[in-house]
Amino acid sequence: MWSIKPGLINKFGFCKSLGWNGERRMKEDSQSVNQQNAFEKVVEFVDERVGLKTIQAKMLNEPIPGGSRWAYAFGSVLLFIFIVQVVTGILLMFYYVPSTDHAYASTQYIIHEVDYGWFLLSYHFWGSSAMVVMVFAHMSQVFLWGAYKKPRELVWLVGLALFGIVMGFGFTGYLLPWDQRAYWATVVGVEIMDKTPLIGDFLARFLKGGPTPGQMTLSRFFVIHVMVLPAALAGLAGLHIFLFRKAGPAGPFRGTPEEIKAKTDYFFPRQIWKDIVAMATVFLIICSLAFIEPVVLLEQATPDPGDYHPEPEWYFLFLFQLLRLKIFGGEFGQFLGAMAIPGAFMAFLAALPFLDTNSERNIFKRPLALIGWTVVMVFILVFTVSAIINREFLD
Amino acid sequence: MQPKLTAKALCADKEVGKISKVIVDPLSHEISHVIVREMNGQGVERQVPIGQVQEVVSEEEIVLRCSREEFGRFPVLERDQYVTVKEVEIAHLEDHLHVEPGEILVPLPRLEQGVPRRTFFTNMTHAIGTLIALPLAFPVLKYLMKPMFKPYDNAWFSVGNVKKVSKENIGFQFKFTRGFKEAFMPEQQIEKNIWVVKATPAVQKAVYEGNDRKFFDDKGEVIWVNKANSPYIGYSGKCPHLGCGYKWRKTKNFPEGVFLCPCHLSIYDEAGKVIDGPAPRPLDVLPMQVDAGGEVKIIDVEYKAGVNKQIRLL
Numbered sequence: 001m002w003s004i005k006p007g008l009i010n011k012f013g014f015c016k017s018l019g020w021n022g023e024r025r026m027k028e029d030s031q032s033v034n035q036q037n038a039f040e041k042v043v044e045f046v047d048e049r050v051g052l053k054t055i056q057a058k059m060l061n062e063p064i065p066g067g068s069r070w071a072y073a074f075g076s077v078l079l080f081i082f083i084v085q086v087v088t089g090i091l092l093m094f095y096y097v098p099s100t101d102h103a104y105a106s107t108q109y110i111i112h113e114v115d116y117g118w119f120l121l122s123y124h125f126w127g128s129s130a131m132v133v134m135v136f137a138h139m140s141q142v143f144l145w146g147a148y149k150k151p152r153e154l155v156w157l158v159g160l161a162l163f164g165i166v167m168g169f170g171f172t173g174y175l176l177p178w179d180q181r182a183y184w185a186t187v188v189g190v191e192i193m194d195k196t197p198l199i200g201d202f203l204a205r206f207l208k209g210g211p212t213p214g215q216m217t218l219s220r221f222f223v224i225h226v227m228v229l230p231a232a233l234a235g236l237a238g239l240h241i242f243l244f245r246k247a248g249p250a251g252p253f254r255g256t257p258e259e260i261k262a263k264t265d266y267f268f269p270r271q272i273w274k275d276i277v278a279m280a281t282v283f284l285i286i287c288s289l290a291f292i293e294p295v296v297l298l299e300q301a302t303p304d305p306g307d308y309h310p311e312p313e314w315y316f317l318f319l320f321q322l323l324r325l326k327i328f329g330g331e332f333g334q335f336l337g338a339m340a341i342p343g344a345f346m347a348f349l350a351a352l353p354f355l356d357t358n359s360e361r362n363i364f365k366r367p368l369a370l371i372g373w374t375v376v377m378v379f380i381l382v383f384t385v386s387a388i389i390n391r392e393f394l395d
Numbered sequence: 396m397q398p399k400l401t402a403k404a405l406c407a408d409k410e411v412g413k414i415s416k417v418i419v420d421p422l423s424h425e426i427s428h429v430i431v432r433e434m435n436g437q438g439v440e441r442q443v444p445i446g447q448v449q450e451v452v453s454e455e456e457i458v459l460r461c462s463r464e465e466f467g468r469f470p471v472l473e474r475d476q477y478v479t480v481k482e483v484e485i486a487h488l489e490d491h492l493h494v495e496p497g498e499i500l501v502p503l504p505r506l507e508q509g510v511p512r513r514t515f516f517t518n519m520t521h522a523i524g525t526l527i528a529l530p531l532a533f534p535v536l537k538y539l540m541k542p543m544f545k546p547y548d549n550a551w552f553s554v555g556n557v558k559k560v561s562k563e564n565i566g567f568q569f570k571f572t573r574g575f576k577e578a579f580m581p582e583q584q585i586e587k588n589i590w591v592v593k594a595t596p597a598v599q600k601a602v603y604e605g606n607d608r609k610f611f612d613d614k615g616e617v618i619w620v621n622k623a624n625s626p627y628i629g630y631s632g633k634c635p636h637l638g639c640g641y642k643w644r645k646t647k648n649f650p651e652g653v654f655l656c657p658c659h660l661s662i663y664d665e666a667g668k669v670i671d672g673p674a675p676r677p678l679d680v681l682p683m684q685v686d687a688g689g690e691v692k693i694i695d696v697e698y699k700a701g702v703n704k705q706i707r708l709l
Contacts (some may be wrong), residue, residue, distance in 0.1 A: 055599025211708040248486030305640035309657035
């Protein structure tokens with residue numbers, strides 16, 4: 001069997017006259033240039049120098065083994081949510097002032113005075129929750145499809161880093177309104193980071209910008225939230241997509257090569273259609289939540305909680321509830337519950353593609369993986385629900 | 396032997412056409428078909444499965460298994476059902492396709508042929524980069540660390556009068572506001588709270604274990620001593636578990652009342668001892684004095700939460 005390097009096809013010359021580019025050029029030659037309108041000329045000018053049409057073709061013509069699926073939409077939806085978060089975030093900064101004496105008032109101003117301010121802020125708030133939900137869905141899909149396995153280990157690792165960044169966004173974001181919820185979530189969150197071995201005390205003081213939360217904390221969280229994390233997320237998301245394209249989509253986990261080939265289509269149009277429908281659905285859900293449950297601030301932040309029962313955002317509730325258990329009490333237990341177990345779990349996820357080298361991707365033939373995923377989901381569900389039940393008991 | 400793309404295709408020793416294209420399977424990355432342009436007639440391009448290639452005779456010639464009639468029955472290439480490899484992104488395609496001799500070479504400029512100089516420039520680039528970064532590292536670190544460590548504030552604050560504490564062994568909350576000056580900000584008034592218990596001798600003993608409690612400044616010098624037999628005990632409002640604000644509450648299991656933290660449900664008795672929940676140490680006793688008129692004064696000491704020992708932060 002012999003095969004040929006694509007570069008050589010060009011060298012032999014026949015491809016030039018037959019390729020997509022060539023066809024266009026030939027058409028041009030036969031067409032007199034002044035038949036093009038001004039817009040076409042500009043497009044032509046840019047394309048000749050940048051090769052935009054080739055880039056576009058390459059972006060859209062990605063073969064998806066086994067064909068497009070709704071299950072593959074999560075990644076695109078995440079990118080969409082992130083972009084809208086950036087837009088709404090920038091808009092919020094037009095009024096928001098990150099200082100302890102103005103943060104609360106400026107946020108109240110956005111909610112109560114600025115036209116549609118309540119909507120943009122509420123969208124940003126619910127968008128962050130949607131992001132976390134989608135990250136869980138995306139990770140679950142990749143896990144269940146066995147798509148983290150060779151040769152996609154690096155895609156998975158960068159994905160885990162992105163997961164951490166999304167959590168960091170949530171954590172730094174809800175301090176910014178400087179209300180009681182913000183303040184106490186941060187107090188407790190930073191105390192937990194303080195328990196990191198060796199660097200804990202430094203890390204906690206670094207984040208707080210002092211021994212206790214105050215202006216320096218707000219400044220630091222603000223910079224991290226609006227500059228550091230977006231830059232990190234944009235860069236890593238770019239790398240994530242690059243690595244994904246490099247490795248190619250994994251495709252379905254069952255079916256013979258012939259079946260998969262028969263169903264293969266390109267990213268455009270069917271997958272993009274599914275993606276845009278999913279994006280529109282998520283957008284409508286976030287908008288509805290922003291309308292039904294707009295953000296309402298609690299009292300301004302102060303070290304006296306009054307009647308407020310501090311509680312983190314819902315996606316941290318299971319960890320919060322975990323730390324209520326007596327076995328995770330005391331200095332060591334707390335280290336175990338807040339640091340060692342989540343840390344070990346993340347380390348396990350990072351090591352997963354290197355531990356699980358079996359090439360079987362069918363989830364129904366990977367009983368340990370299926371059981372493991374179910375256990376983690378049930379654990380999160382049970383702990384979240386019990387945190388909510390405890391909430392009623394406290395009131 | 397690799398046939399050139401202009402190679403003749405022969406069926407039963409007669410040339411039927413020339414190879415004009417190849418089709419690659421995007422999943423297996425193998426060539427699946429060769430496209431042979433017919434010599435006769437209109438020169439249609441026929442799609443010949445790779446299995447039909449019997450032999451690659453030379454760079455110029457391949458032999459097909461089929462007869463000329465069979466060749467004529469191979470489907471005509473429908474060009475619009477294919478794209479070129481330039482228009483589609485197929486991961487690793489280029490790694491898999493190869494011909495011998497397979498590389499396309501361009502000459503290296505003469506000036507680039509000295510390998511030691513290249514190594515030298517690489518190393519120098521790294522060295523100068525490091526020289527730029529190194530002197531910045533320490534100033535940047537110090538810049539960011541500026542507010543992290545502050546001397547303790549050992550000032551006394553009045554928080555209220557003990558007349559309010561009407562019963563023994565029950566927690567009473569005292570709220571106070573204190574000035575808080577941070578960096579460039581104007582001084583702000585912040586609200587804080589402490590809990591005061593009028594302790595029976597038994598509770599005093601449980602708290603102090605018969606010893607006076609000394610409080611130190613950052614140099615390790617004693618700034619105040621709480622007497623072991625002082626009847627009023629003040630607790631910092633910060634829960635020693637993870638820093639929330641706790642309350643004095645009556646619950647089903649503790650009808651007399653206990654200190655309960657709503658965050659992680661740590662429960663302490665009137666002596667500050669942990670009776671349930673995850674807290675690692677008892678409530679933090681504050682340096683406190685009560686003057687003849689019953690005015691309560693405290694030093695606003697705060698300790699790190701979540702550790703067994705008291706580590707002073709403020």
